[in-house]
Amino acid sequence: MPKQRRIRVKVCLVGDCGVGKTSLIRRFIHSEFEDRYIPTPSTAVSKVELLFPTNHDSEIMLEMDLWDITGQSAFRKFLSDAYFCNATSIVAVCDASRTETLHELEDWISAGREIAGGVQTHTLANKTDLERNPVMNDPMLKQIANKYDAPFYFVSAKTGLNVDFAFQTIAEMILKEILSKLDEKEAVMKKEWEILDTIVKRGKLGASKEYFFTTMKGIAFDTLRSYIDRLEEKGYLRVTWNDATSFIAFATEAGVERAKLGPERIEDEVIDTVV
Ligand SMILES: Nc1nc2c(ncn2[C@@H]2O[C@H](COP(=O)(O)OP(=O)(O)OP(=O)(O)O)[C@@H](O)[C@H]2O)c(=O)[nH]1
Numbered sequence: 001m002p003k004q005r006r007i008r009v010k011v012c013l014v015g016d017c018g019v020g021k022t023s024l025i026r027r028f029i030h031s032e033f034e035d036r037y038i039p040t041p042s043t044a045v046s047k048v049e050l051l052f053p054t055n056h057d058s059e060i061m062l063e064m065d066l067w068d069i070t071g072q073s074a075f076r077k078f079l080s081d082a083y084f085c086n087a088t089s090i091v092a093v094c095d096a097s098r099t100e101t102l103h104e105l106e107d108w109i110s111a112g113r114e115i116a117g118g119v120q121t122h123t124l125a126n127k128t129d130l131e132r133n134p135v136m137n138d139p140m141l142k143q144i145a146n147k148y149d150a151p152f153y154f155v156s157a158k159t160g161l162n163v164d165f166a167f168q169t170i171a172e173m174i175l176k177e178i179l180s181k182l183d184e185k186e187a188v189m190k191k192e193w194e195i196l197d198t199i200v201k202r203g204k205l206g207a208s209k210e211y212f213f214t215t216m217k218g219i220a221f222d223t224l225r226s227y228i229d230r231l232e233e234k235g236y237l238r239v240t241w242n243d244a245t246s247f248i249a250f251a252t253e254a255g256v257e258r259a260k261l262g263p264e265r266i267e268d269e270v271i272d273t274v275v
């Protein structure tokens, strides 16, 4: 059985009233479409789980919380803090048959980014099943795509055209970003463990700067110092400084216990710190 990690992400849909946010979520999760228009009163959350195999002997279950908000812009002010807080991604939806809904997207996106930061952004032009789709030729589409580095997709919640593709691609892009952050973090945590383990193995003798320079070829003093400082802050080391550049580090009891966990436990810790 491959090892499974669960990663939970929050995806916020935005866009004017009636563009089809709720319909797109319904189509993606339940493969259904409803002709009747029932405006979303405030916000609603739907969950979907997507399984991704990874290169290693493991798979990732991406738990996507799809947040849906009313398109009434008057509510934006009141709801936006809670709605966008900790969002992983913003999905901006317009109605391909109404250009004014495209022109409103900038406001929606910037309101979201104000709270969520520079998170991944995607644009969906919905209702492409309708006869006229003026949004397709509107220069604003490219403008938004360039400004926010936001891929755009032409979809229809009614026929299902491109809906699975768009959400799958969004999920893949989110996961790609998380995995690259994980790789960076994992490398740092593995190095941290290696340094701690080196100090633990020295026992009462402790490990000096010179000792690291001989055992870890090429490590820069500033890099070494930042690791030593971090390990000391966490209570794993006791460090004696002879002068500004010369130290001896000893492992504390907590440090000895931490080193015993080994680098293979790091992966689980990294997930907790990144997501
Ligand atoms: N023709 C067509 N109609 C659609 C499509 N998607 C949604 N609709 C219709 O558009 C209307 C509004 O859809 P909703 O999904 O409720 O729109 P919304 O963006 O969630 O609206 P608010 O909750 O008010 O912000 C409904 O009558 C839907 O049936 C589509 O792809 N094609």
Ligand SMILES: [Mg+2]
Residues within 6 Å of the ligand: 021, 022, 023, 038, 039, 040, 068, 069, 070, 071
């Ligand atoms: Mg809705």
